[in-house]
Amino acid sequence: MEEAVTEATATVEHAVAEVAQGAQGGHGADTGLTAIAFVIVVAVTAGLGLMRLRQPPLVGFILAGVLLGPSALGVISTSNENVTMLAEMGVLMLLFFIGMELSLKAFVASLKPAVQIAGGQLIAAMAISFGLMAISEATLAEAIILGFIIALSSTVVAMKMLEDIGELRQEPGRIAVAVLIAQDLAVVPMLIVATSLGGEEAVSWVDVGLKIAVAVAVLGGLLWFLGRRPKLKPSFAPAVENNVEILALGSLAFCFAAASFSGLVGLSPAYGAFIAGLVVGASTLRSPVIHVVEPIQALLLVVFFLSIGLLIDLNYIVENWVLVLVASLFVILAKTVLNILLIRLAGLPHKTAVEAGLSMAQIGEFSFVLAAAAFASGAIGGDVYRLALAVTAVSLLVSPAWMVVIRHLEGEARFGYAEFRAALTELYGDRIETVEDLGVWLKVRGRALRRAMTRRRVARRNGKAEAVDETGEPAPRE
Known part of the structure; x- marks a missing residue:
C-alpha cells in the first residue's frame, strides 16, 4: 500500500514538473500545450468551486494563481x-x-x-x-x-x-x-x-x-x-x-x-x-x-486574476x-x-x-x-x-x-433595525433625548432590544398560523 502511494505521489510530482517546465519555457509543442491546458483546467475548476459556494468566481481564479504560483506547485513563475x-x-x-x-x-x-x-x-x-x-x-x-x-x-x-x-x-x-x-x-x-x-x-x-x-x-x-x-x-x-x-x-x-x-x-x-x-x-x-x-476582455481578466494569485508569497504570509x-x-x-x-x-x-x-x-x-x-x-x-x-x-x-457577507448582514439587519427603532420609540419616545447616564442608556437599549425580539417572534408565529388552512392541515409548500 505504501509503495502504491509513493509511486502515485512520484507520478503527480513528475507531471507537475513537466507542466512547470512547459509553462516556464520548456521545449516541445506538446509540453507547452499541456501547460496551457493544465492552467485552464485549474482556473475553471477553482472558479466553478467558488460559484458552488456562492462566492464570485474571480476568487477562484486568484486561488488558482496561488496554487499554480511559485509558493505552491510552481507551474507559473512570477517573472513570466x-x-x-x-x-x-x-x-x-x-x-x-x-x-x-x-x-x-x-x-x-x-x-x-x-x-x-x-x-x-x-x-x-x-x-x-x-x-x-x-x-x-x-x-x-x-x-x-x-x-x-x-x-x-x-x-x-x-x-x-x-x-x-x-x-x-x-x-x-x-x-x-x-x-x-x-x-x-x-x-x-x-x-x-x-x-x-x-x-x-x-x-x-x-x-x-x-x-x-x-x-x-x-x-x-x-x-x-x-x-x-x-x-x-x-x-x-x-x-x-x-x-x-x-x-x-x-x-x-x-x-x-x-x-x-x-x-x-x-x-x-x-x-x-x-x-x-x-x-x-x-x-x-x-x-x-x-x-x-x-469575450476577449473576459478571457484577459481571468489572466489578470491569476497573476494576482502568483504574487501571493505563502512563505512570507x-x-x-x-x-x-x-x-x-x-x-x-x-x-x-x-x-x-x-x-x-x-x-x-x-x-x-x-x-x-x-x-x-x-x-x-x-x-x-x-x-x-x-x-x-x-x-x-x-x-x-x-x-x-x-x-x-x-x-x-x-x-x-467580504462584500457578500456584509450585504447579507445589511439585508438581514434592515427588518430588525426597523423593529428596534419602533420598540425604542414606543418605550422611551418622550424621554430618550434626556438620557445621559451610560448605564441607564444601556438598560434602555436592552429593554428596547428585548421588545423588538418579542415583536419579531410574534410576527413569525402569526405568519406560520396563516399557513394553516381551514382543515387544520399545514398548507402545502410551493
Missing part, C-alpha cells in the same frame, strides 16, 4: 513576461470596456462627488500611514508610499463585483467608476513621487501639476465635445460593423494604441484606454464593438501571518467605513454608499506598480515591500467574500 503582459492587457481592456458602456451624462454628473470622495480617501489614507509612522520605525518616504498604496482601490475587482450583483450600470456602479477613474488619474503623480523619494533629485511638483492638468483638460474637453453632438458616425462604419474580425482587431488596435500614447506622454496607459473607450462608446459602432470585445492578517483586516474594515462615510457626506443615499463603498474596500492593482517602483528607487525597504504586496493581494482575495 507573457503572463504579466496578458494581465496588463486585461486591465486596459476592462477600462476600454467601461468607457464604452458609460453614459456620458451620468458620468459627468458623478464627477464632482467622485473627486471629493477620492480626495477624502487620499487624506484618510495619509492620516493612517502617518499614524503608523508615529508608532513604528517607518520613514517619511515609507509613510507617503503606504498612504498612496492604501488610498487606491482595484478597478478590475470593484467593477467585477458590482457586475456580479447587477449594480454596475446603476447609481452605485456610476459613482464607483467615477471615483476609480479619479484614482487612476492620481496614479501618474503618485508614481513620480514614489520614484523621486528614493532618488537624489527632488520631486518636480511643476511636472506633476502639469501632467494632472493635461489629464483633466483632455478628459474635460472630450466630455464637452462628445456631449454637444449626436453619435459619431465614422465613414468606414457601414463596411466594418458586420465584420467580426475587423471589428475585433480594430478595437484592440485602437485601445492599445491610445494606452501606448498615453504612457509615452507620461500619463497612465489605463487612462488612455479609458479615453479610447469613451470615444468608441459615443459612436455608432458602440453596440457591435461591445458584442465582439466582451505563513511566517508573518499575524501581521498580515491584522493589517489586511484593518485595511478592509477601515476602507469600508471611510468609503461609506465619504459617499454619504457627498449626499448620496445609504444603499449607494454601501454598495459602492464595499466594492472599493480592497487595495488596487496599481498599488503593485507603486510598491515595485518605490522599492526599485530605494524609497521603501524590503520588509515594507513584501508586507505591501501581501496585504494588497490578500485584500483583493478577501474583498469579494
